[in-house]
Structures are given as structure tokens and as C-alpha cells.
Amino acid sequence: MRILKMDSKYLKEFLESLRMFGKLYGPIWKRDVLTHDHVENVDDLVLDGEHTLIPVKKLFHPKRFNTMRFNEEGFTPNYSMFEKRVLIGAHPCDIHSLLRLDEVFLTDPADPYYKGLRENTAIIGFSCLPTENSLCRSTGTDIVESGFDLFFVDLEDIYLVWVGSSLGHDMILEKEEFFDENVTHADIQKYIQWREMRNDMFKKSFNFRDMPDIMELSYNSEIWDYFAEKCLSCGSCTMVCPTCNCYTLTDVFDVTNKTEGRRERVWDSCMFVDYSLVAGPHNFRGKRADRLKLWYTHKLKAFGGEYGRPACIGCGRCVDTCPVDINVLTIAEAFTSCEVPAK
Amino acid sequence: MANEQQIIKPKIGIYGLTGCAGDQLVIIHTEDEILNLFNSVDIKSFVMASSNPEEGELDVAFVEGSVSTEEELHHLKDIRKRAKILVAMGNCALCGGPQAMYTGDGTFDTRVKQVYGDVDFLTKPLEGAPVDAYVEVDYYVPGCPVDAKQLFAAIARLIHGSSPEPYPHPVCHECKLNENKCLLLDKKFCLGPVTAGGCNSACPNHGLPCVGCWGPNPDGNFKEHFELLQSFGMTKEDIVRRIRNFGGHKILEYIKDL
Incomplete structure (x- = not known):
């Protein structure tokens, strides 16, 4: 997998540029509750690792909606919720949850609503630090190897950026000048230290x-x-x-x-x-x-x-x-x- | 055949006993559906909408309010005789409402005297009671007031010969769908888990704890919930007093052993 480096100062402009790939969604504050919703302003995005109250599943498996209208002739499915979307700020556990839901909803016969929402949504993952009750190290879901188009690991002054799909590659191409192929030994050391620091932060675990x-x-x-x-x-x-x-x-x-x-x-x-x-x-x-x-x-x-x-x-x-x-x-x-x- | 069915519209009656009339008001206020309803049924009696009721045979009768006088009791029994299906609508009809919050505390006569003194009533007052304390009820639509979507979904089923879908979930279901942080985690006195849902978590949506106005959730774990509230520093007496505000007659059976 291709891994690039981006100076942190470009983050906002890069995320803004993703609008050409779809409507931006991500974790934002609403009524003092962190929620996945449409992002008007990328400054509103909460990318520090805090969990939303309701998980990301709601964007793919809507909480409440009309599946169809029916009459004696048959039925007309309601696919009005399909739109091109870019989900920013999915944590490793969020991405794992979607891979797990894929097993349920995309196995033949696929759920057309989930499938449509999933296929129309790009996933821009972000690294996070453990919360008080994070257990993802116990469940082996603290890192991701697939399930994203781009994945950003926050190393303070730089981001390491995993490119997980050709769509992710296209996103990079649009702002090629922000990205650097040259990941140095120092960058690798920084990443390893970050991983160790993160591993030590987990307060709880289970078997x-x-x-x-x-x-x-x-x-x-x-x-x-x-x-x-x-x-x-x-x-x-x-x-x-x-x-x-x-x-x-x-x-x-x-x-x-x-x-x-x-x-x-x-x-x-x-x-x-x-x-x-x-x-x-x-x-x-x-x-x-x-x-x-x-x-x-x-x-x-x-x-x-x-x-x-x-x-x-x-x-x-x-x-x-x-x-x-x-x-x-x-x-x-x-x-x-x-x-x-x-x- | 199809034409014939359209001509013979189901005969409906909408009645109010003792209550705030808020449930009838929900019907009138649901502008999206009110004309559909008037087109689909033959409304024989609905005093809030027309002062010329025709009291005859009915396919479906909707009854709001608690039975609180002898006159109302006679009225209810008469409605029951004439209606193929009787639906209790709203908390007063289902549980007795706030007017039944002291049910069983001493005698009713003593309480009437305390409040009204020695007066002659036009009709003999009865201790406020739910409709099913006196007549058989076919379906229940809870609420305070009822939720328009839930009520019209029930009406649509009933007038087309089907049965309404029950919603036996606590307030917490919709509260989480509305992405509210649980007020119990902040040690707030919230009755959500032991209260019948369907209100779209109206109060928690504004940061206000549930007061139980839709009446008891029959599946509620009252014992554990009382213990949880007591762990917040409330006395059992206070919890009982507050849950009886809207619990009326019906709450008594859920809390009798606590």
C-alpha cells in the first residue's frame, strides 16, 4: 500500500478539496453531543479521537426511513438518500465496524439501501488515541489494513497517509503538491514511537x-x-x-x-x-x-x-x-x- | 365491488370524557391527514368538530379521558354497546391520568369532601378511572397527548379492517434514535426506561427528564429503576409520588411490591 507524508498545515485545504468527490460528512458537535453529520465547515470536524454517541453505522443503515411505497400493482423502493459522500474522521474501530456490517448487509442478497449508501461513500480514516473505555486493543481493531480510501495518522507536524483505493489515489492527485513520497527514517521512528505511546494509553482490557x-x-x-x-x-x-x-x-x-x-x-x-x-x-x-x-x-x-x-x-x-x-x-x-x- | 366499498364508509365516533381534550385536538390539528380522514370515514360524532352528533351504530369509537362521573360512565357504556371496536386514546383513558394520581389513598368520598366541601353535584363524581375499568377495550393508543403519526397509523389500520401495530418500547428507544445523552448518566430523575414510548422522546430532546406522562411501560424494570433513582439520593416516597403523577390507576400494579 502506498504511504505518503503531508505537512499538517495542508490538512484543512486538503479536506476542503474533497468536496469535489461528494458531500462531506464527519463527527461534529450538535447540542453538546458528538454526531456524524453533514459538515458545512471543515473547522467543525472533531478529529481528536473522541467517540460519537451513535456510531457511524447510522450513515449506512439509517435509523428510521421509508424503504418503499406500495400499492396493488407493486412497490417503488425509496433510494432518495443516495448521494455521493465523503466520510471524514472514521476511526479504526469505525472502519472495522463497517467491514463487519458488510458481512451482514452485502452478502447475497445484498441490502439495497446499505449497499447504495456504502458504494456512494468514500472513507477518509483518521488515527485516534484511546478514550477512557476504549477496548480496541483487546479486540484487535486498533489498527486497520483495509476498508478506507485514505487513512491519516496524526504525528503532530506531519500526517502519514495510507492510500487504500484508486479513489483515494485520485483524491491525492488533485492536491499532489501537498504530498511527499519521501518517508524518512526519522518519520518511521516517529510513527513507531506514536504506536508505542498509543499502546500504553489503554486503561482497560478484556479477554x-x-x-x-x-x-x-x-x-x-x-x-x-x-x-x-x-x-x-x-x-x-x-x-x-x-x-x-x-x-x-x-x-x-x-x-x-x-x-x-x-x-x-x-x-x-x-x-x-x-x-x-x-x-x-x-x-x-x-x-x-x-x-x-x-x-x-x-x-x-x-x-x-x-x-x-x-x-x-x-x-x-x-x-x-x-x-x-x-x-x-x-x-x-x-x-x-x-x-x-x-x- | 370496489365502488360499493368506497360508498360504505366506516362509521366513526370520537368522544371525550374527563381530560384536557388534547387527544381530540391532535386529530383536528393534524392538517396533513384531517381531510384524508374526513374523506375516508363517516364521522357520526365528534363534538369538538361538529355540534350535531348522530349517536347510532359505530364501526370504531375512539374514547379520550377518564371516567370521572356517573354520567360519563353511562355515556361510555352506551358507546361500548354501539361500537364494534372501541379504542382508548391518551393517558387519561388508558391509565386514569393525573386525576387518578391519588387512587386508593384513603376513601374517595373523604378526598372529594376535602377539595369541594359539602356541595350538590350535577352528576355523582366517581374516582377517576381508565376506560377499561368499566368496559372492554379493543385497542390502546397511549399518549399525553397521543402522537399524530402513531394515531393516524392506527386509524388507517382500523378503518381498513386491520389491527394497529403495538409499540411496547420504552421512551429510551426514540431517545437514543434522537441521539440524546442518557440523563440517568448525569443522575437526573428520568422515568424513560419505565415509561411507554412513542412520544419521540419529546422532553429529553430538550434536556428535560421524562416525567412518565405516557404511563407505565409494562416491560419496565421498576425495581431496578427505583434502586437506581434511590442511588441518586432520592427517597422511595418521592419516587412513588412522582411516578404516580401520570401513572394513575395502572402504575399501582407495577409498584405494589416495591
Whole structure:
């Protein structure tokens, strides 16, 4: 992969130049909450590594939208959200989350909405430093090798820039004068020191690689009941998880006509009581303990069985968000210390 | 056949018992849909819109408000007899509303006397109660007031012979979709997790904690939520008092063992 060097003073002008490739999106502050949204002014971009409350999935798997209009003749899909976009400031964990979501949404038959949004969006990744609850070193998602068009590593006075696609190459070509092929020994040393400094900054970790087995062994554990008594079933963990992707579909009929309407798609959560409710009515996971067990065994084990590796990408948002401290850390700790015999 | 179906429009009645009439107002105020509704149904009775009601057989009756007088009780029973489907609409009809916040505290007669003294009422007052305390309810549309989108989605289903989609999720669902930081993390007294959602997290969107005005979320973990709020320094009595403001009759069964 081609790696270039850019003086930090060119950053703003370079990011501004990306507008010719699409509408700019990235993390900006809105009502005191960091959110991925349209960027009017590149000075508003927050590229220091802080996490958005809702992860980047929302730009590819919209929270709530109309998928189609239908009538007796058939249906017309709603692809009005497709536009050329350039997403700036994706962290390594964000990029990993998208690669994980690709497995779910792009496997044949692909989800046309996700596919359209993904194909029309360039990814400009940025390095970050760990937050209080970052776990990406535990999950092996603290660096990226693919999944971006350009990736910027911030070494203060310079950026090292990984070129990950031909589109990324075209972006560089537009401002070729900003980039230097000559990465020196000193630059490499600086990069290595930055990596070591970053590695030392992680405050928390968990035994991610042991979790598939521990989840399997703990399937009938009474520890699930302990967490179930605490869980508020608010669904926040799933909304803020970058790889949770469940949604529900509802047909909303026109008031004027019983055969016409729209189909609305909204993020759903396996923490909600009707998630596993089917005709009958039968509910496979009416109990809170069963809902929690589904989430954690899927996140830390079963997703891996289907797609090669478990779905947690270590962003730490569940640790930031759960009001009653149920998260990958507390779950990993409880099931490791109480259920699995000590080595 | 198609023509015939269009000619025979479903007969609808929209009624208000004791409440602020806010739910009926939502129907009138939903300019995007109100003409569609008038074109699609035959509104027999809707006193807020027309003072010439025709009280006969109904396909669907929507009832707002709590039953708070004997006269209202007779009215409700009469509506139930005439309606194939009865829908309770809004918190007062579903839970009893704020007028039911003292349900079960001593006797009702004592409380009436405390407030009104010795007076002759035009109709005998009853302790404010939800509609389903007296008659069978087919569907519930919660709210304070109801959400126009949710209500019209329910109306569209009902007048076309289908059943409305329930939304048994807490306020937190839409609160997170609206990208609000959780107020519980700042130790604010928020009732979001134990409150029925559908309001589009109206209060948290403005940094204000949920006061529970849509009534209890039946799936709410009341025990843990009370413990969490107590850990913020609130007394159980205060939590109970506040959750009863809008919890009416219905909240009692969820908090009885706490």
C-alpha cells in the first residue's frame, strides 16, 4: 500500500478539496453531543479521537426511513438518500465496524439501501488515541489494513497517509503538491514511537479471544439472572453498538386507501420485549435474561461462527452508555471469574 | 365491488370524557391527514368538530379521558354497546391520568369532601378511572397527548379492517434514535426506561427528564429503576409520588411490591 507524508498545515485545504468527490460528512458537535453529520465547515470536524454517541453505522443503515411505497400493482423502493459522500474522521474501530456490517448487509442478497449508501461513500480514516473505555486493543481493531480510501495518522507536524483505493489515489492527485513520497527514517521512528505511546494509553482490557468459549460454557449460568435483574431493557447498548444492525419493518397504510402505503424501517433492539414475539403469540425471549444472553452470545461468539470473528470492535460505547453497568467488560469479568474454573 | 366499498364508509365516533381534550385536538390539528380522514370515514360524532352528533351504530369509537362521573360512565357504556371496536386514546383513558394520581389513598368520598366541601353535584363524581375499568377495550393508543403519526397509523389500520401495530418500547428507544445523552448518566430523575414510548422522546430532546406522562411501560424494570433513582439520593416516597403523577390507576400494579 502506498504511504505518503503531508505537512499538517495542508490538512484543512486538503479536506476542503474533497468536496469535489461528494458531500462531506464527519463527527461534529450538535447540542453538546458528538454526531456524524453533514459538515458545512471543515473547522467543525472533531478529529481528536473522541467517540460519537451513535456510531457511524447510522450513515449506512439509517435509523428510521421509508424503504418503499406500495400499492396493488407493486412497490417503488425509496433510494432518495443516495448521494455521493465523503466520510471524514472514521476511526479504526469505525472502519472495522463497517467491514463487519458488510458481512451482514452485502452478502447475497445484498441490502439495497446499505449497499447504495456504502458504494456512494468514500472513507477518509483518521488515527485516534484511546478514550477512557476504549477496548480496541483487546479486540484487535486498533489498527486497520483495509476498508478506507485514505487513512491519516496524526504525528503532530506531519500526517502519514495510507492510500487504500484508486479513489483515494485520485483524491491525492488533485492536491499532489501537498504530498511527499519521501518517508524518512526519522518519520518511521516517529510513527513507531506514536504506536508505542498509543499502546500504553489503554486503561482497560478484556479477554476477547477467550469469550467465545466462555459464552458457550456459560450458556446455562445463573449469572445471566443476576444481570437480568439489573437490566432496564432500555435498548441503549444496541443503539450505540457499531455492529448491532437489527431493524423492524412496519407497513403504514394511507388513511385514504387500504391498498396503498409505505414500509417504514426503524432500528430495533433484542433488549425489547417484542423482539422475539411471533404469531401465536409466542415469545422465544420474553425473559430479560434470555434477551441479554442473546445479545452477548451473539456479539462475543455466534457472529464469529457465521462471519469469521465475533462482532465486538472494542469502541467501549456500551461501557460509556449503560446506566446500570452491563457491558462487555462487566460481562467478561463476571463470566470469567465466577463461572469458568480458575486455571 | 370496489365502488360499493368506497360508498360504505366506516362509521366513526370520537368522544371525550374527563381530560384536557388534547387527544381530540391532535386529530383536528393534524392538517396533513384531517381531510384524508374526513374523506375516508363517516364521522357520526365528534363534538369538538361538529355540534350535531348522530349517536347510532359505530364501526370504531375512539374514547379520550377518564371516567370521572356517573354520567360519563353511562355515556361510555352506551358507546361500548354501539361500537364494534372501541379504542382508548391518551393517558387519561388508558391509565386514569393525573386525576387518578391519588387512587386508593384513603376513601374517595373523604378526598372529594376535602377539595369541594359539602356541595350538590350535577352528576355523582366517581374516582377517576381508565376506560377499561368499566368496559372492554379493543385497542390502546397511549399518549399525553397521543402522537399524530402513531394515531393516524392506527386509524388507517382500523378503518381498513386491520389491527394497529403495538409499540411496547420504552421512551429510551426514540431517545437514543434522537441521539440524546442518557440523563440517568448525569443522575437526573428520568422515568424513560419505565415509561411507554412513542412520544419521540419529546422532553429529553430538550434536556428535560421524562416525567412518565405516557404511563407505565409494562416491560419496565421498576425495581431496578427505583434502586437506581434511590442511588441518586432520592427517597422511595418521592419516587412513588412522582411516578404516580401520570401513572394513575395502572402504575399501582407495577409498584405494589416495591
